[in-house]
Amino acid sequence: MSHQSLLNEKSDPIPTHPPTFPARPIRGGKLELAPKKSGVWFAEPKYNGWRALVHTPTGAMWNRHGQRLTIQREFEAALNILRPLAADGLVWADCEALERRHQIGRGTLVVLDWIPEFESPTYEERREFLAGLVETERLSTGEWESFPENALLLPPSVRDEGSAVLDFYAGLKAINRRLRCDFFEGVVMKRGNAPYPVQLRSDTEECRALIKHRFVN
Secondary structure, three states: OOOOOOOOOOOOOOOOOOOOOOOOEEEOOOHHHOOOOOOOEEEEEEEOOEEEEEEOOOOEEEOOOOOEOOOHHHHHHHHHHHHHHHHHOOOEEEEEEEOOOOOOOOOEEEEEEEOOOOOOOEHHHHHHHHHOOOOEOOOOOOOOOOOOOOOEEEOOOEEOOOOHHHHHHHHHHHHHHHHOOOOEEEEEEEEOOOEOOOOOOOOOOOEEEEEEEEOOO
16 A cells, blocks of 8 residues: 655645544543443544644644644644655544643654545554654553653554553553553553544544543543
8 A cells, every 4th residue: 555645845834724623532431431442443542632633744733623723833843753754645644732730852843644635544544654654652551661752753553452452551540650640540441453544524523443541531
């Protein structure tokens, strides 16, 4: 599957709006009380930040309501890392912007997903594509002591097998205690065979292929 962009190589105008509202998960309650999910699912950390859609060639950012973000300049370093990835096909990135809610990872963008322009790849396919472009953060897996600032990172993805996700969920709670900060808010479960839910109907529309399990509901 080719991911080459059809962008104008000389210059790219800033779009008037993103191609979708950010994918919004349904609420699943506390993970330890949730019923087992059918099919293949993966867990990613839920970060305490600002949701942002990024047009990578221009660095323009929109919030979850489809409005331009005024804090774009605070992510200049991460946006500069993202910009050349447009040539590989990463033109629209669904991100978490780490800023202002705490002092950890300031100026860092976490790439939660890739919004394809011309295809409908599954989560597993999108994840494989992103993993070839962006470094995976390892604070949430206990391998890092701190979270980098002004960086571009990918969240880890944990397949829902046995107790793997429950152990991961408990580990995120323990890291919060060590950091003395609610840096992680829980996990977001993503169905492995699901396409990115592109839609411009409403910023409140939820996708059942995404389920969030917060530590506090």
